[in-house]
Amino acid sequence: MVYDILVIGTGISGLTFAIKVSEQNPNAKIALISKGEFDEGNTRYAQGGIAVVKDFVKDSYTKHIDDTLEAGGYQNKKDVIEFVVKEAGQRIDELLQWGIQFDTKNGQLHLTKEAGHSAHRIIHHKDITGHEIQQALVKKIKKLPNVTCLRNHTLVDLITDHHLKSNYNCCYGAYVISKEQRQIITLSAKFTVLSTGGAGQLYRHTTNPPESTGDGLGAAYRAKIYMENLPFVQFHPTGLFPKVDGRTFLISEVLRGLGAKLLNHDGLQFMFQYHLEKEMAPRDVVARGIATEIQKGKLDYVHLDARNIPHNKWLKRLPNIYRQLIDIGINPEHQFIPVVPVAHYFCGGIAVNEYAESGLKRLYAIGECSSTGLHGANRLASNSLLESIVFSHRAAMHCIKSLKDQPPPSSIYEKIPSWKGKQYQEFNNPEITHSLCQQLQDTMTNYVGIFKSNQNLDIAEIAMNNIYKQVLKIYNRNKLDVELCELRNMVSIAHLIIQQAKQININQGVFYNIDNE
Ligand code: SIN
Numbered sequence: 001m002v003y004d005i006l007v008i009g010t011g012i013s014g015l016t017f018a019i020k021v022s023e024q025n026p027n028a029k030i031a032l033i034s035k036g037e038f039d040e041g042n043t044r045y046a047q048g049g050i051a052v053v054k055d056f057v058k059d060s061y062t063k064h065i066d067d068t069l070e071a072g073g074y075q076n077k078k079d080v081i082e083f084v085v086k087e088a089g090q091r092i093d094e095l096l097q098w099g100i101q102f103d104t105k106n107g108q109l110h111l112t113k114e115a116g117h118s119a120h121r122i123i124h125h126k127d128i129t130g131h132e133i134q135q136a137l138v139k140k141i142k143k144l145p146n147v148t149c150l151r152n153h154t155l156v157d158l159i160t161d162h163h164l165k166s167n168y169n170c171c172y173g174a175y176v177i178s179k180e181q182r183q184i185i186t187l188s189a190k191f192t193v194l195s196t197g198g199a200g201q202l203y204r205h206t207t208n209p210p211e212s213t214g215d216g217l218g219a220a221y222r223a224k225i226y227m228e229n230l231p232f233v234q235f236h237p238t239g240l241f242p243k244v245d246g247r248t249f250l251i252s253e254v255l256r257g258l259g260a261k262l263l264n265h266d267g268l269q270f271m272f273q274y275h276l277e278k279e280m281a282p283r284d285v286v287a288r289g290i291a292t293e294i295q296k297g298k299l300d301y302v303h304l305d306a307r308n309i310p311h312n313k314w315l316k317r318l319p320n321i322y323r324q325l326i327d328i329g330i331n332p333e334h335q336f337i338p339v340v341p342v343a344h345y346f347c348g349g350i351a352v353n354e355y356a357e358s359g360l361k362r363l364y365a366i367g368e369c370s371s372t373g374l375h376g377a378n379r380l381a382s383n384s385l386l387e388s389i390v391f392s393h394r395a396a397m398h399c400i401k402s403l404k405d406q407p408p409p410s411s412i413y414e415k416i417p418s419w420k421g422k423q424y425q426e427f428n429n430p431e432i433t434h435s436l437c438q439q440l441q442d443t444m445t446n447y448v449g450i451f452k453s454n455q456n457l458d459i460a461e462i463a464m465n466n467i468y469k470q471v472l473k474i475y476n477r478n479k480l481d482v483e484l485c486e487l488r489n490m491v492s493i494a495h496l497i498i499q500q501a502k503q504i505n506i507n508q509g510v511f512y513n514i515d516n517e
Pocket residue numbers: 046047048049251252253254380381382383384
């Protein structure tokens with residue numbers, strides 16, 4: 001069977017795209033795959049909200065455009081920012097019509113402020129905006145009869161001309177691991193959509209869930225699709241330290257928006273030394289400020305003093321963060337919160353045009369795995385969910401039109417071979433893959449983190465080549481499992497980040513090499 005559309009990934013981008021195409025084109029056969037459960041993934045953990053201009057007295061499109069440019073180190077595409085900012089209102093209205101609840105005040109959407117924004121323009125659902133959106137979209141998608149939802153399916157590779165010995169420069173679907181069928185299956189499709197998120201797991205500390213191993217980016221790399229700006233990895237300034245149950249919990253920027261202050265190991269405020277806006281400076285500046293203080297100080301973290309936030313605000317606006325902190329024995333009304341910068345968001349990715357089309361025909365990329373030009377060298381807070389809804393709409397409209405175009409001949413799909421490599425087997429080499437994964441994360445964290453240097457990039461390159469050789473050996477000799485697939489993707493993306501980083505000779509946005517100073 002050839003699906004009309006295969007959507008890989010079930011965060012806000014993939015779900016929004018699939019809902020729109022399905023509703024407007026009920027005859028389209030759509031397959032939607034998620035790596036784990038349908039409600040898992042990066043979107044679910046988004047705390048902040050969605051940036052949108054609503055208060056046209058104190059705010060304007062121009063202000064939102066300027067803030068996005070400034071945060072992005074002016075490396076963004078201005079025309080892209082313009083249409084994203086202007087289309088935001090319509091897309092939010094759709095989310096509201098779909099039943100997604102955002103907090104209101106006096107009958108209006110409640111607007112909050114985050115670092116880098118010159119006005120209150122973040123709409124949100126308490127401090128669990130992503131969770132609210134994810135739940136509502138999953139509920140909606142499950143009701144659509146023309147969408148086949150397949151959970152526990154991991155992308156292995158895109159199907160391209162390389163597999164068919166043809167030369168249409170097209171994508172024909174993907175090979176995926178089906179955990180239930182315990183094998184690698186072929187999902188053929190006229191159009192394929194990557195909405196696989198970023199690769200925060202390349203680093204030891206990340207706000208991303210374990211699934212964020214850059215599967216779409218790795219597959220795109222092997223399919224020789226153009227990717228850009230991969231070294232623009234954004235570190236969120238305030239991840240809770242240490243990890244809880246092996247994961248880093250995000251302490252939203254909203255706290256600083258409500259007046260929380262950063263203090264060094266001597267209990268002194270320090271952000272005024274780094275930026276006029278202090279705690280409300282763009283994320284890259286705050287992250288570098290904290291990293292510098294940690295290097296100077298005696299502690300592995302700095303303190304976030306949020307004692308100014310009134311009790312009712314914690315309960316109404318930040319209930320999830322409050323509960324998490326109380327659960328681990330920190331009462332933020334009386335105690336400081338220990339925080340460190342942690343890998344958070346990939347600003348670069350698969351280069352796409354204004355309709356999210358990649359360099360490979362019939363392949364779209366949306367959300368964090370794409371590089372649209374909106375973020376430039378650093379993403380402005382709460383512009384990621386915004387990018388997702390605007391680009392998944394544009395991609396969906398473009399795809400609906402393109403479905404009417406002549407597809408590649410059906411004979412071509414008949415020629416798609418079954419997966420030729422080693423077959424799937426669970427728990428292949430857990431100790432070896434786990435240890436290589438840790439080596440990779442240590443290398444990226446120690447040498448390709450917030451502050452880079454030419455020497456460290458050289459060290460990282462050598463280390464990554466060694467890891468790559470070992471991964472290749474295991475890949476060639478063994479049956480595939482999900483962990484090995486993930487490691488194969490992570491090592492490819494790490495290699496690309498290092499290569500691209502070595503080419504950047506000016507510091508911009510999140511990118512900082514001390515030898516460029
Ligand atoms: C946050 O709540 O601090 C994160 C929001 C974002 O990454 O845009």
